[in-house]
Amino acid sequence: MATETLTLGKALNLGLRRAMEDDPKVVLMGEDIGRLGGVFRITDGLQKDFGEARVVDTPLAEAGILGTAVGLALRGYRPVCEIQFDGFVFPAVNQIITQVAKISARSRGRQRMPVVVRIPFGGGIGAVEHHSESPEAYFAHTPGLKVVAVSNPVDAYWGIQQAIAGPDPVVFLEPKRRYWEKAEVDLDATPEPLFGSRVVRGGDDVTVLAYGPMVKTALQAAEAAAGEGRSLEVVDLRTLAPLDLDPVVASVRRTGRCVVVHEAAVTLGMGAEIAARITEECFHSLEAPVLRVGGWDVPYPPARMEEEYLPDLDRVLDAVDRAMGF
Amino acid sequence: MATETLTLGKALNLGLRRAMEDDPKVVLMGEDIGRLGGVFRITDGLQKDFGEARVVDTPLAEAGILGTAVGLALRGYRPVCEIQFDGFVFPAVNQIITQVAKISARSRGRQRMPVVVRIPFGGGIGAVEHHSESPEAYFAHTPGLKVVAVSNPVDAYWGIQQAIAGPDPVVFLEPKRRYWEKAEVDLDATPEPLFGSRVVRGGDDVTVLAYGPMVKTALQAAEAAAGEGRSLEVVDLRTLAPLDLDPVVASVRRTGRCVVVHEAAVTLGMGAEIAARITEECFHSLEAPVLRVGGWDVPYPPARMEEEYLPDLDRVLDAVDRAMGF
Amino acid sequence: MSTLPTEVVDPVPGAGAPHLPPQPGLVQLLTPEGQRVADPTYAVDLSPDELRALYRDLVLVRRWDTEATALQRQGELGLWASLLGQEAAQVGAAHALRPDDMAFPTYREHGVAWVRGVDPLHVMSLFRGVDNGGWDPVETGFNLYTIVIGAQTLHATGYAMGVQRDGAESAVLAFLGDGATSQGEVNEAMIWAASFQAPVVFFCQNNQYAISAPIERQSRVPLYQRASGFGFPGVRVDGNDVLAVLAVTRAALAAAREGQGPTFIEAFTYRMGAHTTSDDPSRYRLADEMEEWKLRDPIARLRVYLAHEGMADAAFFDGVDAEADALAARVRRGTVQMQPPAAETMFDSVYAEQTPPLAAQREQFVAYQASFEGSH
Amino acid sequence: MSTLPTEVVDPVPGAGAPHLPPQPGLVQLLTPEGQRVADPTYAVDLSPDELRALYRDLVLVRRWDTEATALQRQGELGLWASLLGQEAAQVGAAHALRPDDMAFPTYREHGVAWVRGVDPLHVMSLFRGVDNGGWDPVETGFNLYTIVIGAQTLHATGYAMGVQRDGAESAVLAFLGDGATSQGEVNEAMIWAASFQAPVVFFCQNNQYAISAPIERQSRVPLYQRASGFGFPGVRVDGNDVLAVLAVTRAALAAAREGQGPTFIEAFTYRMGAHTTSDDPSRYRLADEMEEWKLRDPIARLRVYLAHEGMADAAFFDGVDAEADALAARVRRGTVQMQPPAAETMFDSVYAEQTPPLAAQREQFVAYQASFEGSH
Ligand SMILES: Cc1ncc(C[n+]2csc(CCOP(=O)(O)OP(=O)(O)O)c2C)c(N)n1
Numbered sequence A, B: 001m002a003t004e005t006l007t008l009g010k011a012l013n014l015g016l017r018r019a020m021e022d023d024p025k026v027v028l029m030g031e032d033i034g035r036l037g038g039v040f041r042i043t044d045g046l047q048k049d050f051g052e053a054r055v056v057d058t059p060l061a062e063a064g065i066l067g068t069a070v071g072l073a074l075r076g077y078r079p080v081c082e083i084q085f086d087g088f089v090f091p092a093v094n095q096i097i098t099q100v101a102k103i104s105a106r107s108r109g110r111q112r113m114p115v116v117v118r119i120p121f122g123g124g125i126g127a128v129e130h131h132s133e134s135p136e137a138y139f140a141h142t143p144g145l146k147v148v149a150v151s152n153p154v155d156a157y158w159g160i161q162q163a164i165a166g167p168d169p170v171v172f173l174e175p176k177r178r179y180w181e182k183a184e185v186d187l188d189a190t191p192e193p194l195f196g197s198r199v200v201r202g203g204d205d206v207t208v209l210a211y212g213p214m215v216k217t218a219l220q221a222a223e224a225a226a227g228e229g230r231s232l233e234v235v236d237l238r239t240l241a242p243l244d245l246d247p248v249v250a251s252v253r254r255t256g257r258c259v260v261v262h263e264a265a266v267t268l269g270m271g272a273e274i275a276a277r278i279t280e281e282c283f284h285s286l287e288a289p290v291l292r293v294g295g296w297d298v299p300y301p302p303a304r305m306e307e308e309y310l311p312d313l314d315r316v317l318d319a320v321d322r323a324m325g326f
Numbered sequence C, D: 001m002s003t004l005p006t007e008v009v010d011p012v013p014g015a016g017a018p019h020l021p022p023q024p025g026l027v028q029l030l031t032p033e034g035q036r037v038a039d040p041t042y043a044v045d046l047s048p049d050e051l052r053a054l055y056r057d058l059v060l061v062r063r064w065d066t067e068a069t070a071l072q073r074q075g076e077l078g079l080w081a082s083l084l085g086q087e088a089a090q091v092g093a094a095h096a097l098r099p100d101d102m103a104f105p106t107y108r109e110h111g112v113a114w115v116r117g118v119d120p121l122h123v124m125s126l127f128r129g130v131d132n133g134g135w136d137p138v139e140t141g142f143n144l145y146t147i148v149i150g151a152q153t154l155h156a157t158g159y160a161m162g163v164q165r166d167g168a169e170s171a172v173l174a175f176l177g178d179g180a181t182s183q184g185e186v187n188e189a190m191i192w193a194a195s196f197q198a199p200v201v202f203f204c205q206n207n208q209y210a211i212s213a214p215i216e217r218q219s220r221v222p223l224y225q226r227a228s229g230f231g232f233p234g235v236r237v238d239g240n241d242v243l244a245v246l247a248v249t250r251a252a253l254a255a256a257r258e259g260q261g262p263t264f265i266e267a268f269t270y271r272m273g274a275h276t277t278s279d280d281p282s283r284y285r286l287a288d289e290m291e292e293w294k295l296r297d298p299i300a301r302l303r304v305y306l307a308h309e310g311m312a313d314a315a316f317f318d319g320v321d322a323e324a325d326a327l328a329a330r331v332r333r334g335t336v337q338m339q340p341p342a343a344e345t346m347f348d349s350v351y352a353e354q355t356p357p358l359a360a361q362r363e364q365f366v367a368y369q370a371s372f373e374g375s376h
């Protein structure tokens, strides 16, 4: 059994490598992903081993990356596009929303779009403007897309392979500030399904939902809460479209309280949808409204103010307190 | 007192005219808005009267329209951009989200962005693909933007003038299938504030929220419900960012039930945010969860299937029934 | 207000005031009067059968187009985007394609669809609002229509990159309009195609207008010159001359197949109808202009040539007309009968692997619809 | 896999293997060896004072840049985008601007900022993560930095359309990189500028790389040729020759002011440092290349010229160096002291008219922050 200790970034790198070995139709495309190996080195070494036809350093234009990916997909390829930073996905949004997301329905299933859009997302790395965005809600609101946000090396390793192997377009969100976090990854395990949420810590008092970078934050909050005798159940949503709320519903029916955490602006962030759905499903079990902890409704601030912008352990606990106090 | 019977489209046309008379810095920009007067004739006659410098037929590129609007705004102009149809706003989304929405915060208020983006939105006109979209949630989720959706000629006439006169960027959504609906407009009245919702029909059993084209649908539902002895209070939200939920909260505290209606896909549509907020504000008054009636989570279907896609009177009443049955 | 040159622009030769003599630099093999002329670079040598086939296609697609416009007026279509005047550009370009080539149309390439063997009824179903075009893009080598201006040019380029990776000797033809040349994505497609020397040919029908915007709004210089800025050849061809279009497109596709990279073709033509049936061109263009372009009709000149050369007689022409009427009748019959699929199918091809929430929505929808059965 | 020409591309003259003799078509007025040469089209006639002022600016911005890189290494900045090697392109272009002109930079135009009178500390505050650049764009005629590649070229063009509407005789200078030329929006900016004959000059610093992507990935032909496809002039200038850059930019801005429309300037230069302090250029470029470009240093040649012509002596050069050190010290002192504004200010300039929900969020935030006072 091959178990390795991998960072999240390295797990993605290995996952991409394995996907490329498994299927010669997999083509990686993006800015600086070849010779440089990507600004986060997620594609490190892949161009050397698979050649320039399969790891394509593109011209500098995100619409071009996604638009040509559509064409490659129509020709039978499985393009995996890297968007260098979250804030630079917007030039590609026209292709993603009007083409990638719609082509299967447009063609009544004759044409499929096995395109993966990898986006390092979220803040917390002290970066300049546009490098710390959390654009997931734009995609999760768009019918035709699937959206995944991994939180750990194991899901990163398997998730990227599953996303690539799947027949539908996937916006694959990578928590950039967790790229250097490590875990043991069993490279031969049977992976969990890509589109499912998972209870990552059991608890009884409040159900805390998170995804991507905030899973660690939620777990830290649960640890701290335990010290004060409060028991939080933490769910890693893993998939944002489709949302897998079954484990959440089961949990909330038990706890009666729910807090959702994400970095994206709270207004119309994932928390909004989750709150609406959970309230509908668990109406009679809820002791308090579903509370949301998110980024404030302001443009992501300069790096030296981001600590006050981002949800942290304390803000999660504050929401837990408010939920308990209802 | 000058009261005229105006269609919604004509009210916009007059409102634009008045805004241009009031402020020589107002410049209209868009595809086919000049000689043709726009595909919906909303700018009819304005180029003839104000000249080509103030009513600009642009090259065919939406990013170009929004990007040059930013520059004009930085030079002290007040650009009003027409996006020909909702589905064609996406090429401009990069400029709207990364520039228009952020420049005020980026410059700490030194630079303001009095840019209005007019978008005929929504379905129901039997159009081909991309001509029936409801993209409001993308904008309402974006800090820095204001989003307005008018439902009637009076709000259209005043709203467009207020949006143009204001100092912040406004995505101004026009319910295209209601362009031909008429109302009396008092051209000299004192308008209501732009950013406020309004109770348009009083009622006691369920609060129904709508905006843009769905206000009429909600009112029709209320009428039908009244026939069956059920009293619906209908609120025209009018503004989607900022959301003015005070009248809604007051209403729901009384009715205990709330249904939100929009054409956009239900997942992460405006209904999600409203449900989350109303539940938080009215938790102890709610007799049922806030229910959402929206477009299905599929790409907008071909015209001859749109009737089954779009919320209508029956679907609103169905949700009302479910709310009552909780 | 000093220098506002919004409309005072350099004339694009032949655009504002078209005159019959061909423009310098315009490739032409058949004059508007039906005379065969030579071009220093481009030639075609077609058999009488091939020439008659071209003529037949031109007449048939025009007849179909006329019928479609009529059907729209009668409420049977939601919309129609007429190709009137652009038949030669489309039929000529399509005849240059080999079966293994791939075409990426806009929303107006009914003539290309026809030549690629797409059933006209599949095009009609889109404009009727029944679906988004029901043909098989793989079987026909003709992608679905793309309505978002320019998006398909990137798809074509990416597809051509796939052709390269397959080591195939196919080429890709990307259609676009003159207005589309202003879209950023179209320019990116040209940058990509140049950078990767992808086997794609950009075929721009410059029909002088993007809805109401005259070509001068998009470019002050002839459009075909755009390509040189990206480092590949551009050529302007008489878009109403089916022979010239065929010759130029064939050459460009051959170059693409041979690894010489992209070409930009500007087919200089004219939209004789409205932009679509929703449009009112009298608001932005003069009748004179149309009168001049009528003299350059793409079908008339081939007819004159065929007749004059004795390659076709009255029986042939009558036969084609009869065939055209039969096609129109078939199109009409098929169109008026078309019904949309069951509404719940809108849930079925959003994803290849259906998601549980959408499956649940579908169930909810079906149950809700069923609740009305018998009631209304 | 047959013809995959991803790296086998036509050489852009002088990009892959730069050699000292100037490229044909490259405007140069001062050779790398410090010799004044004439150009058939462009001339400048500068007084010794003006030449010394140019030299001073070149040295000062380089010194500032060096200090900033050091400060980043010491953890005082989050990031730094070095202008090393591009001083002449930036200082030359900036000196061509008049006070009433407007410049739209990317994120690397510290040299332009300096010449426009922006306090270097305002640039430092951005890279320290304290704000997004605190200078006043109106007062300095220098817009805020734009990080989304190319977005500013449209802003510049729109601003220039405003200048037209004002009847003003100002011009606009839009900065962009070689990589940026592939963005759709940049091409749209050129289309707009051409269509409206807007008084904007596109100043592209071709520093041979977009992070790791060599210029050949963006274009197979020299970049300045892009403009001709859009119908306006393009010119390639030696970007390491401050005199030539000044001459060419002045001429282009003058033409813009006179209503002759846009120009595209390709300043052929080289990024001597990393893309930013986060980058590791050893992964994608060879040391040789840098060695060759060192011989074309933009400062050395002006120094040689000044000295040789007797326009500056050791005292002058020493004085400039001392000034540079003083500037560096001031930059260091100011930078390490900079603190972010109070966190709640992030709510304050999202809108000019604050919204009630955001005001409520601010209150909530302030109350929440206050709840910790004294506790940790
Ligand atoms: C991105 C986008 N913007 C706007 C439109 C609306 N629209 C449809 S056709 C058209 C004009 C297209 O002109 P051109 O490219 O010359 O093609 P033509 O219609 O003349 O064949 C416009 C503006 C669209 N379909 N897509």
Ligand SMILES: Cc1ncc(C[n+]2csc(CCOP(=O)(O)OP(=O)(O)O)c2C)c(N)n1
Binding pocket: A031, A060, A062, A084, A088, A091, D108, D147, D148, D149, D176, D177, D178, D179, D180, D181, D207, D209, D210, D211, D271, D275
């Ligand atoms: C839209 C967008 N995509 C990607 C990036 C990330 N990025 C920052 S700089 C850069 C390269 C820019 O190259 P070039 O235009 O040549 O300018 P240079 O950095 O060489 O001055 C990239 C890809 C970005 N800032 N914006």
Ligand SMILES: [Mg+2]
Binding pocket: C177, C178, C179, C205, C206, C207, C208, C209, C210, C211
């Ligand atoms: Mg056209």
Ligand SMILES: [Mg+2]
Binding pocket: D177, D178, D179, D205, D206, D207, D208, D209, D210, D211
């Ligand atoms: Mg560069």
